[in-house]
Amino acid sequence: MDSSQWQWQETEKGSFLTCKLLADWQHGFFSNHFHQQSPEVLIKYLHPQASSYRVKQIHSNIVVSTNTINDHQVSNDNLVEADGIITEKSLQSVWCASADCTPVLIADSHTGKVAAIHSGWRGTSTQIVANAIALFQSQGSKLENLLFALGPAIDAKVYQVDKEVAIKVLNTIIPDAKNSDSEDLLTQGYEFPNQVIILDDEVNKVKLNVTQVINLQIQKQGISPDNIAIAPYCTYQNPEYFFSYRRTHEKNVQWSTIISC
Structure with missing residues (x-):
């Protein structure tokens, strides 16, 4: 920014x-x-x-x-x-x-x-x-x-969402997303620059940078x-x-x- x-x-x-x-x-x-x-x-x-x-x-x-x-x-x-x-x-x-x-x-x-x-x-x-x-x-x-x-x-630091929500959003930016399972999509999401998604302490939750x-x-x-x-x-x-x-x-x-x- x-x-x-x-x-x-x-x-x-x-x-x-x-x-x-x-x-x-x-x-x-x-x-x-x-x-x-x-x-x-x-x-x-x-x-x-x-x-x-x-x-x-x-x-x-x-x-x-x-x-x-x-x-x-x-x-x-x-x-x-x-x-x-x-x-x-x-x-x-x-x-x-x-x-x-x-x-x-x-x-x-x-x-x-x-x-x-x-x-x-x-x-x-x-x-x-x-x-x-x-x-x-x-x-x-x-x-x-x-x-x-x-x-x-x-x-993102204050926007906690269900992993399911993050996956729906990540599907739009990850190449060949249809051939990746949910955990693979999340793993790729963590690797994006600018903290697209961030790990969360709560189970089945992540933080999302819309x-x-x-x-x-x-x-x-x-x-x-x-x-x-x-x-x-x-x-x-x-x-x-x-x-x-x-x-x-x-x-x-x-x-x-x-x-x-």
Whole structure:
């Protein structure tokens, strides 16, 4: 993680995080200082004229376009079910909510098109970010133009999961995983750099680094590591800035967004 890529922006309400890699787009990973403020309110800190798009997040691998939302979503009481949104026009802000899961903001440096993705272990195990990349490509994007900012999420050191969960996630990044048994997959997982999984003292448990798995999934699609930035903040360990479901078991969220050019 390169912490120099990330800066806190201050407002009268509180702080939000931005990433230098996405400097050409107005964007933000909002902190818990903005609790209970909706995207329609938060957008004023970035571009009051931008339209706002969000979905009902269901821990899926579904990515929809803003056109789909326009066609099917009557109001915020009737949200389209998905976990990612990709823009179709300029000045569209796309939003995702998180409280330990990884918020992923994607931008195309050539077209100005952007996406916001919510990826917990379920979305990661079903490769939602890879689905978003495929959608960009289907609309003419080239891999070398795609930029990725992976926002604050829970760190592996404090994210204990069942081995079964880790195996589902590891299946997406280990070559020839179908021909490996569960213990072999875990052994290979321990050997990955950046602590993708960590041994745990409890039986049938490991610690999982979802963000690093997403990072490896992106690279597996042919994206250069130089086009990926990872926030150096853990939601669980930084209560002054972030909500964490694992820490409090309360259903509070912080919002992340990016606006298309």
